[in-house]
Amino acid sequence: MxxxxxxxxxxxxxxxxxxxxxxxxxxxxxxxxxxxxxxxxxxxxxxxxKARGALHAVGRMSPETRSRGVITFSSGNHAQAVALAAREFGVPATIAMPVDAPAVKVAGVRALGAEIVFAGTTSEERRAAALAVRERTGGAIVDPFDxxxxxxxxxxxxxxxxxxxxxxxxxxxxxxxxxxxxxxxxxxxxxxxxxxxxxxxxxxxxxxxxxxxxxxxxxxxxxxxxxxxxxxxxxxxxxxxxxxxxxxxxxxxxxxxxxxxxxxxxxxxxxxxxxxxxxxxxxxxxxxxxxxxxxxxxxxxxxxxxxxxxxxxxxxxxxxx
CATH class of the missing domain: 3.40.50.1100 (Rossmann fold)
Structure with a gap:
């Protein structure tokens, strides 16, 4: 790069x-x-x-990939960013968040229309929950950083x-x-x-x-x-x-x-x-x-x-x- x-x-x-x-x-x-x-x-x-990366990554997906929904795992800001990108592109979003996520960030994700799955307190626990959602729905993972x-x-x-x-x-x-x-x-x-x-x-x-x-x-x-x-x-x-x-x-x-x-x-x-x-x-x-x-x-x-x-x-x- x-x-x-x-x-x-x-x-x-x-x-x-x-x-x-x-x-x-x-x-x-x-x-x-x-x-x-x-x-x-x-x-x-x-x-x-985080809005920058999420809007860019979701925008770069093919319409067919996006249509199956987007999924991510985040403590809060990336969660809101992916929820925003999903709303802008008219697709569903499911977000794995930690059980101790700040209430202001949880409220932000919900206000943008995304579904939340709470999972543990570490990024690895959230990632595992997101992968489980992908297995069930076929949605696309929007990695928080990698x-x-x-x-x-x-x-x-x-x-x-x-x-x-x-x-x-x-x-x-x-x-x-x-x-x-x-x-x-x-x-x-x-x-x-x-x-x-x-x-x-x-x-x-x-x-x-x-x-x-x-x-x-x-x-x-x-x-x-x-x-x-x-x-x-x-x-x-x-x-x-x-x-x-x-x-x-x-x-x-x-x-x-x-x-x-x-x-x-x-x-x-x-x-x-x-x-x-x-x-x-x-x-x-x-x-x-x-x-x-x-x-x-x-x-x-x-x-x-x-x-x-x-x-x-x-x-x-x-x-x-």
Whole structure:
């Protein structure tokens, strides 16, 4: 895969996804000691970048394949994205979600008309449930991340970011990307590789499948631990995703719940934008000061968060932002 695949995906997605804004905040720059360029995918359709990959992948299916229905397994944002794509193309969707999925994401999937099957708490349990549905219905699985069409679709977020920064007379030195299964970072790497931009991953320290895999030189499975970032809890990163990331990613940042909470609150107070904890991971890494003095692109990957959690984090971190 290359940046040409991402450019082709951008052409196919024209008119189907939002060209989300790129935000600047002097207050956040000061906190990070860096020039931050924030790509607000929290303002994308269904509130997350996942709409890009799902609409691209489902759109690339033959009408005959789509007509049998689409199936996926997801903790929430990809679930909503596939439900959206199914509605747009007029086909049924069945989604395997974890039993502990945030209520706001479950409600979003149901509002889009998809059927939900609840299955365990890990991505492997959800995947097994999705395969069982496929066996019963003959529907097509839309993989959450380990798929070339998904990767190319997700890469369009970074493509837009790089284009916008250049149009405004600047150029990124680095890019920080939240990582779950690796769809977003693999797409970002295809774009950044062509533009000579260093890429860094951001993961919860309790669910650091990519960081461990990069250190080992091969994909490593992890047992996901507790984290506020419900969208960043893979057992392992995808095979295609790791193949791309392993040749491009320069380093990994691991962020804990306090850092995620502080980043979420700082973004809300200083940039007036709300993200979910998973969407705050890249900013949390930047606010650590590790990229001081650089021009840094930060992907704010999603904004589907429980209001009660926002209230709790504001009470805990507002005085630190």
């Amino acid at each position: 290359s940046v040409d695949d991402v450019r082709a995906a951008a052409e196919r997605l024209a008119g189907r996804v939002v060209r989300t804004p790129v935000l600047r905040s002097p207050a956040l720059d000061a906190l990070a000691g860096a020039e931050l360029w924030l790509k607000a995918e929290c303002l994308q359709r269904i509130g997350a970048f 798929d070339a069409d998904i990767i190319a679709g997700q890469g369009t977020a970074t493509l837009e970011l790089v284009e916008e920064v250049l149009a405004r007379g600047s150029k990124l030195d680095a890019l920080v990307v939240p990582v779950g299964g690796g769809g977003l970072i693999a797409g970002a790497c295809l774009v950044a590789e062509a533009a000579d931009i260093a890429v860094y991953s951001a993961e919860p320290g309790t669910c650091n499948a990519l960081a461990r895999s990069l250190r080992a030189g091969e994909r490593v499975a992890v047992q996901p631990g507790s984290t506020l970032a419900d969208g960043l809890k893979p057992v392992r990163v995808g095979e295609q995703n790791f193949a791309v990331a392993s040749r491009v990613v320069r380093g990994s940042f691991e962020v804990d719940d306090d850092a995620l909470g502080r980043a979420l609150v700082a973004l809300l107070l200083h940039a007036k934008v709300l993200v979910e904890p998973s969407g705050a991971a890249g900013l949390a890494a930047a606010l650590s000061g590790a990229l001081r003095g650089r021009r840094v692109g930060v992907l704010l990957s999603g904004g589907n968060v429980e209001p009660s959690l926002v209230a709790e984090l504001l009470g805990r971190h507002a005085g630190q932002a």
